[in-house]
Amino acid sequence: MEKYHLDARANADIDELVRELTRDLSSVHEAAFHRRAAVLAHELPRELRKALVGFRLTEPSGGFLLSGIRIGEEIGPTPADWHQPAGVVSPALREESFFVLCAQLLGDPFGYATLQNGLMMHDIVPIQGHEKEQISSGSEETLEWHTEEAFHPHRADYTALMCLRNPYGAPTTYAEISDLDITEADRATLRQPLFATRPSGSHSAERNAYTTHLPKSRHALAKESFDRIEEQHRNPPTVSVLFGDEADPYLCVDPDCMTPLTEEAAGALERLCAEINRKLQDVNLTPGDILFLDNNSAIHGRRPFKARFDGSDRWLKRMNITRDLRRSRSRRLSADDRVVR
Ligand SMILES: NC(=[NH2+])NCCC[C@H](N)C(=O)O
Ligand SMILES: O=C(O)CCC(=O)C(=O)O
Numbered sequence: 001m002e003k004y005h006l007d008a009r010a011n012a013d014i015d016e017l018v019r020e021l022t023r024d025l026s027s028v029h030e031a032a033f034h035r036r037a038a039v040l041a042h043e044l045p046r047e048l049r050k051a052l053v054g055f056r057l058t059e060p061s062g063g064f065l066l067s068g069i070r071i072g073e074e075i076g077p078t079p080a081d082w083h084q085p086a087g088v089v090s091p092a093l094r095e096e097s098f099f100v101l102c103a104q105l106l107g108d109p110f111g112y113a114t115l116q117n118g119l120m121m122h123d124i125v126p127i128q129g130h131e132k133e134q135i136s137s138g139s140e141e142t143l144e145w146h147t148e149e150a151f152h153p154h155r156a157d158y159t160a161l162m163c164l165r166n167p168y169g170a171p172t173t174y175a176e177i178s179d180l181d182i183t184e185a186d187r188a189t190l191r192q193p194l195f196a197t198r199p200s201g202s203h204s205a206e207r208n209a210y211t212t213h214l215p216k217s218r219h220a221l222a223k224e225s226f227d228r229i230e231e232q233h234r235n236p237p238t239v240s241v242l243f244g245d246e247a248d249p250y251l252c253v254d255p256d257c258m259t260p261l262t263e264e265a266a267g268a269l270e271r272l273c274a275e276i277n278r279k280l281q282d283v284n285l286t287p288g289d290i291l292f293l294d295n296n297s298a299i300h301g302r303r304p305f306k307a308r309f310d311g312s313d314r315w316l317k318r319m320n321i322t323r324d325l326r327r328s329r330s331r332r333l334s335a336d337d338r339v340v341r
């Protein structure tokens with residue numbers, strides 16, 4: 001994993017860009033915010049640009065850990081859920097802006113209509129009642145490792161996690177394809193589209209019952225998107241676990257949501273899972289860290305923890321980033337729209 005630490009000088013320089021970005025824009029869920037961020041990102045400190053552009057273009061590993069971002073007091077208590085009331089400026093707008101600027105060096109952030117209500121900036125917080133669930137808001141169970149949205153044809157190139165708070169040090173888990181020993185025979189099997197892959201439980205209508213941020217015109221669209229998710233549960237898309245270069249392949253795997261279609265495929269997936277479990281590392285995110293995960297070469301999950309539900313809990317922000325927004329144009333309302341249906 002690549003590592004880069006931001007010193008006080010870099011923090012001050014980026015803060016200046018954040019002030020410019022947020023002068024008259026106050027929501028990271030607006031397309032205009034991201035258009036301006038795309039312009040300002042060219043003015044980020046050159047060493048940081050070099051490091052992130054190098055990560056994007058040379059693909060040295062599956063993760064890039066950026067540390068040292070100053071987290072302000074004004075972020076307030078950890079929210080009880082991810083629902084962000086409309087018209088209220090996020091108390092973490094400064095940190096979110098920092099995050100958006102850095103993310104821009106890898107690609108364009110986007111949201112899914114069926115996940116956290118189409119928001120582009122997700123809150124990952126433990127939610128009371130979800131303790132045992134296999135979704136970002138769970139806590140007491142291990143969140144099994146996965147490729148982010150493995151079922152989705154427009155899944156992210158990068159999933160990024162920014163840590164605002166992690167008081168009991170609940171680690172994110174991580175492994176990358178280049179560390180895995182896989183036999184030739186299994187490689188060949190894993191390259192075939194033999195893995196039926198369902199949407200994860202987070203893409204459900206009941207998990208997205210808030211509509212605050214959705215304009216009226218979106219409500220019907222949301223229905224259409226949830227119908228598609230239902231259809232994908234009945235008829236899951238088949239994916240290949242390995243793809244791309246033969247010798248240096250990419251990886252897409254989510255055993256929790258995958259059903260192998262043949263016995264051979266089941267065996268290969270089982271051995272791959274055992275190998276990932278052997279190589280699984282803990283990454284203990286601390287406040288001011290951003291972990292950029294290459295969603296084509298690394299998998300991630302989370303260890304269990306005991307949530308307190310008193311405003312002091314673990315709190316991450318998450319963004320999905322694509323290197324090519326145009327690929328999903330048929331499933332977005334306009335060229336400038338960032339919500340994939
Ligand atoms: N095995 C899984 N894919 N679990 C679900 C992963 C979490 C999901 N991305 C969420 O936001 O809640
Ligand atoms: O909480 C974490 O560290 C990772 C969460 C995650 O992987 C997810 O919500 O998809």
Ligand SMILES: [Fe+2]
Nearest residue numbers: 146147148300
């Ligand atoms: Fe995830």
